[in-house]
Amino acid sequence: MTIVSPELQSRYGKPARIVAIVGAAIMVFAPMVPWVYTGKILDDMRRAFDPSGLQILFELVALVLLGVLVTSMFGVKLGKYKNVVAWNSTALAASLGGLGYIAAIVLAVAVVGSQKGLGGLAAAEPGLWIALAGSVIASAGSVFLRKSPRATLAKVPSPAWVQILALVAVVAMVLFMAAFAVNLTEVESFLVCCVFIVAAVFVFRATGVMGWLSIATANNRKVLMLAAFAAAFIFPATQDGSDANMTVVAQVLIFAGTALGLNIVVGLAGLLDMGYIAFLGAGAFTAAVLSRSAYATFSIDLPFPVVVLISGTVAALFGLLIGSPTLRVSGDYLAIVTLAFGEIFRITMVNLDGTDGPNITHGSNGIPAIPNLDFFGFDFGKSHEIFGITITRQANYYLLLLVVIAIVIAVFANLNHSRIGRGWVAIREDEMAAEAMGVNTFTLKLLAFAGGAFLAGMVGAVKAYKDTSVTPDQFVFLESCFLLSAVVLGGMGTVMGVLIGATILKLLPEKLRFFDDYRMLIFGALLVVMMRFRPEGIVADERRQMEFHDEDEELADEVEEELVTHHDLLNPEGGK
Amino acid sequence: MVKTEYAKAVIAATHTEDRSVLLEASNVTMQFGGLTAVDDVSLSIRNGEIVGLIGPNGAGKTTFFNCLTGLYKPTAGQVRFRGELLPPQPRNVVKAGIARTFQNIRLFHNMTALENVMVGMYCRTKTNAIDAIFRLPRHRREERECTEKARRWLSFVGLEGAENHLSRNLPYGDQRRLEIARALATEPGLLLLDEPTAGMNPNETREAEDLIFKIRDLGLAVLVIEHDMRFIFSLCDRVACLVRGAVLVEGPPSHVQADERVIEAYIGAPQDDEDGE
Numbered sequence: 089m090t091i092v093s094p095e096l097q098s099r100y101g102k103p104a105r106i107v108a109i110v111g112a113a114i115m116v117f118a119p120m121v122p123w124v125y126t127g128k129i130l131d132d133m134r135r136a137f138d139p140s141g142l143q144i145l146f147e148l149v150a151l152v153l154l155g156v157l158v159t160s161m162f163g164v165k166l167g168k169y170k171n172v173v174a175w176n177s178t179a180l181a182a183s184l185g186g187l188g189y190i191a192a193i194v195l196a197v198a199v200v201g202s203q204k205g206l207g208g209l210a211a212a213e214p215g216l217w218i219a220l221a222g223s224v225i226a227s228a229g230s231v232f233l234r235k236s237p238r239a240t241l242a243k244v245p246s247p248a249w250v251q252i253l254a255l256v257a258v259v260a261m262v263l264f265m266a267a268f269a270v271n272l273t274e275v276e277s278f279l280v281c282c283v284f285i286v287a288a289v290f291v292f293r294a295t296g297v298m299g300w301l302s303i304a305t306a307n308n309r310k311v312l313m314l315a316a317f318a319a320a321f322i323f324p325a326t327q328d329g330s331d332a333n334m335t336v337v338a339q340v341l342i343f344a345g346t347a348l349g350l351n352i353v354v355g356l357a358g359l360l361d362m363g364y365i366a367f368l369g370a371g372a373f374t375a376a377v378l379s380r381s382a383y384a385t386f387s388i389d390l391p392f393p394v395v396v397l398i399s400g401t402v403a404a405l406f407g408l409l410i411g412s413p414t415l416r417v418s419g420d421y422l423a424i425v426t427l428a429f430g431e432i433f434r435i436t437m438v439n440l441d442g443t444d445g446p447n448i449t450h451g452s453n454g455i456p457a458i459p460n461l462d463f464f465g466f467d468f469g470k471s472h473e474i475f476g477i478t479i480t481r482q483a484n485y486y487l488l489l490l491v492v493i494a495i496v497i498a499v500f501a502n503l504n505h506s507r508i509g510r511g512w513v514a515i516r517e518d519e520m521a522a523e524a525m526g527v528n529t530f531t532l533k534l535l536a537f538a539g540g541a542f543l544a545g546m547v548g549a550v551k552a553y554k555d556t557s558v559t560p561d562q563f564v565f566l567e568s569c570f571l572l573s574a575v576v577l578g579g580m581g582t583v584m585g586v587l588i589g590a591t592i593l594k595l596l597p598e599k600l601r602f603f604d605d606y607r608m609l610i611f612g613a614l615l616v617v618m619m620r621f622r623p624e625g626i627v628a629d630e631r632r633q634m635e636f637h638d639e640d641e642e643l644a645d646e647v648e649e650e651l652v653t654h655h656d657l658l659n660p661e662g663g664k
Numbered sequence: 665m666v667k668t669e670y671a672k673a674v675i676a677a678t679h680t681e682d683r684s685v686l687l688e689a690s691n692v693t694m695q696f697g698g699l700t701a702v703d704d705v706s707l708s709i710r711n712g713e714i715v716g717l718i719g720p721n722g723a724g725k726t727t728f729f730n731c732l733t734g735l736y737k738p739t740a741g742q743v744r745f746r747g748e749l750l751p752p753q754p755r756n757v758v759k760a761g762i763a764r765t766f767q768n769i770r771l772f773h774n775m776t777a778l779e780n781v782m783v784g785m786y787c788r789t790k791t792n793a794i795d796a797i798f799r800l801p802r803h804r805r806e807e808r809e810c811t812e813k814a815r816r817w818l819s820f821v822g823l824e825g826a827e828n829h830l831s832r833n834l835p836y837g838d839q840r841r842l843e844i845a846r847a848l849a850t851e852p853g854l855l856l857l858d859e860p861t862a863g864m865n866p867n868e869t870r871e872a873e874d875l876i877f878k879i880r881d882l883g884l885a886v887l888v889i890e891h892d893m894r895f896i897f898s899l900c901d902r903v904a905c906l907v908r909g910a911v912l913v914e915g916p917p918s919h920v921q922a923d924e925r926v927i928e929a930y931i932g933a934p935q936d937d938e939d940g941e
């Protein structure tokens with residue numbers, strides 16, 4: 089990012105660094121004095137030398153910025169690994185990130201302050217303005233720093249244990265941030281926290297840490313998966329027995345599991361399915377109809393794993409039913425036809441009410457009062473104490489969903505790395521060429537439909553029990569749109585990306601209730617911006633990642649060469 | 665040389681001097697509405713033979729290829745491969761043993777070079793969804809073998825270091841090579857190359873020629889569309905010249921080269937623009 093022309097940068101580089109350091113020092117100091125006179129706005133930011141959570145986050149950014157600026161002044165060169173850290177880019181990212189963060193806090197104080205009748209910004213104490221001023225000064229200085237070459241840590245030797253340790257640390261950090269963010273009850277605090285996360289990601293990218301982590305991830309995929317699941321399993325422990333928080337998180341998991349199923353269809357096989365929520369619905373209705381609810385029409389007492397399999401199978405059959413006629417069209421036509429089928433599913437469920445058709449679903453009332461699961465006396469409906477940790481009802485289902493998601497991820501990943509996954513991607517890339525290379529395109533497309541539907545159906549079965557009731561209006565077209573957005577936003581064809589996309593799309597509206605009216609607008613804008621600046625989504629496909637590694641190394645070589653030539657030009661005598 | 669079962673079989677077949685007819689196209693006609701793109705073309709190719717197909721742009725060469733690979737169903741006439749009528753779908757044609765490349769490169773752009781070649785092996789492998797989901801031993805064995813073979817094909821065409829590169833980021837000449845590797849991975853008896861040197865600089869053209877010589881040494885029958893005459897005449901056993909959909913002359917290169925009508929067709933053809941070369 090260049091804001092100031094290179095000539096200006098080289099002319100004012102030296103004084104600018106001093107300015108930036110002064111700004112950073114002010115930023116470091118700011119959290120030590122009160123920001124707001126009352127403890128009722130955001131978290132408790134009114135005490136001197138006792139920073140609150142949000143203030144500590146600011147302090148972190150400030151310390152990173154100061155550290156980077158000071159070390160770069162002394163030209164620290166980590167031994168023989170020159171330029172491993174792009175000091176100037178990091179300084180820019182950190183100062184702008186800090187500015188954005190403090191701006192978000194100022195905005196939040198203004199909004200909350202006036203909402204609560206505390207006088208808006210009049211509630212602010214000098215500390216807030218000091219922090220803002222520091223950030224502005226630091227940012228103003230940083231934009232004049234000469235743009236440094238892109239950072240790369242690829243050349244730094246990193247033994248396996250360092251990589252594993254780093255990954256575990258990252259997972260722990262994510263767990264901590266997730267627990268912190270989900271626990272924030274105030275909308276504004278949550279928003280401010282989100283701004284911090286975005287700023288932190290930018291700083292990580294600028295330092296090259298992100299690139300290094302993606303290499304470490306590629307080398308230790310299994311370790312990362314295990315660590316992530318371990319973290320996910322202990323997540324309920326961080327929620328203090330709050331059933332409300334676990335409800336939200338369990339919803340995120342249901343959404344993510346369905347999105348992963350859709351990812352096979354859209355992300356791998358490239359088939360635009362706009363009615364995907366119907367498969368979740370098919371699974372949920374199947375489970376509901378088979379359950380021991382008084383309203384269930386086929387109530388059979390089956391073990392839950394069997395119910396899950398049946399639900400998946402019914403959804404898959406439904407997928408085949410929809411797929412065999414619709415897959416003869418492609419592209420936009422397929423989108424329209426699947427959209428129609430999604431609606432047909434919902435309307436059919438409304439009509440299976442005994443008057444317009446056989447009574448299977450009780451029409452728009454659906455099937456309520458589905459009893460809780462019971463595994464060998466472990467009642468999912470009750471809270472349990474395990475090692476002094478309260479596992480609430482929603483947490484029970486959350487843990488069950490984790491197991492289902494693990495299965496979904498395993499199925500997705502194993503298929504993706506097989507001849508079948510390659511066939512799907514080939515179809516996505518060029519269907520005619522795939523057929524001309526011997527790929528059985530029609531069967532594979534059907535398989536994508538059926539396989540994705542099976543996964544969604546499995547998730548649907550858990551959803552039926554978790555929600556205790558299944559009604560047709562849970563499966564409207566809008567939900568299909570959100571699923572598709574999660575896949576596109578997160579990164580088509582990736583597991584990690586879709587998980588992140590699903591989290592963003594489901595968690596934000598849940599935590600930010602007020603923004604419910606605008607969420608269409610905001611997500612729409614977000615998608616447009618993403619398509620313009622990062623069409624591959626938040627996480628790039630691993631096929632591309634592999635290539636980025638090579639590029640990184642090449643870039644490192646280039647940079648090294650450039651430095652050598654510069655050095656030679658500057659010292660024509662050939663001095664060392 | 666690629667030491668796979670397949671290569672051995674092909675070489676064995678060549679060394680038995682088995683010169684039986686491999687492909688036999690008889691009276692193939694392809695019409696698009698009123699336009700007759702391919703007009704009553706008959707052509708046969710024997711085992712291990714290299715046949716050149718020349719003709720001005722728009723003569724119907726690519727269309728003829730499409731008829732041979734099942735992408736188009738000929739309006740009239742029939743094609744026999746190894747004595748049997750060509751199956752209707754392209755994928756079954758590949759399975760029967762005819763592979764092709766495209767005039768305008770059609771790689772799977774967001775897949776790595778290695779994966780592109782592995783897609784070519786789709787019809788020669790058997791892993792099903794259940795094997796893959798549970799990672800059963802036979803899936804893993806097949807996957808290992810596939811990767812190994814694909815690597816060999818890549819090095820056969822001279823793309824050793826490019827395994828993990830996305831195909832769209834490869835240089836133009838390498839993309840052409842990769843397309844050939846992908847076609848070879850389907851283990852064909854007959855390889856159809858549609859202008860394999862189009863758009864290449866002289867250097868790349870030389871390399872492509874060497875590669876096709878190497879493929880000939882494998883013993884495959886090759887039908888190649890080319891504009892580079894020098895190339896055609898040094899490589900082909902037989903040349904057919906197509907003009908306005910019909911075969912004008914067919915015979916040994918020297919015979920075709922001497923034919924005045926061929927030169928006339930090239931120079932006099934109204935649509936003649938030789939691919940910007």
Ligand SMILES: Nc1ncnc2c1ncn2[C@@H]1O[C@H](COP(=O)(O)OP(=O)(O)O)[C@@H](O)[C@H]1O
Pocket residue numbers: 696699701719720721722723724725726727728
């Ligand atoms: N799918 C099609 N529909 C209509 N016309 C076509 C089609 N494919 C090819 N043609 C026409 O057939 C003629 C032969 O084209 P082509 O086989 O590509 O020539 P060549 O490969 O010899 O340059 C051209 O006039 C072209 O416009």
Ligand SMILES: [Mg+2]
Pocket residue numbers: 725726727767
């Ligand atoms: Mg052509």
